[in-house]
Amino acid sequence: MSNQSTSPTFRTGADAAKGGLDITISLSPEEAAALGNEASTLADWMDTVLWALALLRNGRNHRGGSEEVTPETLFTVLNDLDHRLIPRIEGIRDAAIRRHHELGGSLGDLALAMDVVKSTAQSRRNVVLAGRDRPSTWERWATDGGPQRPIDQH
Structure with a gap:
């Protein structure tokens, strides 16, 4: 934090x-x-992160009727994390990398923030900036919001 x-x-x-x-x-x-309205949905997916980590660590599902971890239990975990949350987190990260660059942030500071060597930070930044005029769908989501909500373009 x-x-x-x-x-x-x-x-x-x-x-x-x-x-x-x-x-x-x-x-x-x-x-x-x-x-x-996305705050509630995002909080629910973040809850899945903590729930999944607990059930993977203790081998038990303490939500619902059965404590057994099943493929159906893991369906929810995988769907929320892989299909819903990870693409959005990557979009937020990419938007932050792009904005850091636009604000004149140094490559050294980016590497430090990402806890990687400069060459890795540069490579990641280059991938984001390669789409300079066409940010990814999830990067646009991070900056402009979801399709259900128009954003005031000041």
Whole structure:
């Protein structure tokens, strides 16, 4: 978490809704408006990330009727992560790389932020910038929003 935002808050034990851990992420009014209805859907997919990690680590599914991890259980995990979340995260990353470059960010700073060597950061930036006039669908989603919500183009 950066120092530019409020850290998530945690409530554990008997005080948590299910007796485990509640995590609260607060968005400013401007952030909430920018995300619109997508905030709820994205939060649900982020919940899948934590649920999947727990079931993979403990080998049990503590949601629903059976504790057994099944192919059907993993269908939800794979669909939410691979089909829905990963492309969006990649779009956010690519949009951030493009904007970093547009703002004059150095290759060294990009490498440091990505925790990679300069040549890797340069290669990743070059891939993003190769589509200079045609950002990917998910990069456009990251900057312009989903198809269900028009964006005010100031």
